[in-house]
Amino acid sequence: MAEKKILLVVTPQGFNDSQYEVCRRLFERRGHKVSVASLTGAARGEAGLAIPVDMAIKDVKSYDYDAMVFLGGEGARLLFDDDSARKLAKDAKYKVIAASDKAVVLLSLADALDDKKVTGPSDSISWILKGKAQYTGEPIRIDDKLITVQEPAMSEQMANAVLAALEK
Template sequence: MKLLMVVAPKRYREEEFETPAKMFEEAGIEYDVASTKAGECEGMMGGIIEAGLAIKDAKEGDYDGLVITGGLGASDFLWSDDNLKTLTEEFGKSGKVVAAICLAPVILARAGLLKGRQATVFESPASLKLIEEGGANYLKIPVVLDMNIITANHPTASKEFAEAIIEKLGC
């Protein structure tokens, strides 16, 4: 079992990456980290992780699911990334697990995956507008599972988010 975890190159939210990553490792799930470019990524609290590949080089067929981390960097760098939009569409079409936390569910909306689906997102005027424009039925709860789509709304939901992904993968 292998996941692709996507983070923004700057201002990703550390616990939204670190908590799921640790829980995935404990469950025996491997993962690769991708960002807009390969190399060092800096979190909102000063944390550093290494993205082993650029989003444009990631292939849906190499993974069992996609997990997108939030934070302010998600809106700054990932919302408008066309490579991530295309990759997210590919994961959605494959029926694989697609998960996004905090501000990242906007990417799923932009990729057309939330049409007619229930979802949550970190509440901001822009994020609420964009997921609703994407056709989502917004729920004001920490974690929402709708078939293969998992969304979470806040860093405090990181553990529950990771548990939902692990359960959906059957691990």
């Protein structure tokens, strides 16, 4: 398979460190180019992992990427009210797109879940339903090119589902 471009979207603070590491490792191991976008020029995970950021979310051109992965963690809430993050999520809805735990709410707020079957954390069900999605409660849900997971423990499965969707 030819090299694909995958964007990892993280928050400046509070993204899930292990999820970032698992996804990046699996994507790069398959020969794909991984870039990182956030609200600021650097990001720090919940457990303290500091990572460089390649670009600001507001500068991302969705057409430059084959897939976008919105990583969860408590910090995902920082993206909920950010217009550029919502725009990116909405623009990405026709690509391979994945979101984990709290990041699923961003997709809902961006109207990127219309009529899709999704999962996410149980404390976010009302937000997901407001986004006109059908909540399944499964650990992972794949609906065409949309992959959602309830929690970071499903990171490897999410990354593999992104890779499978890219191969179609």
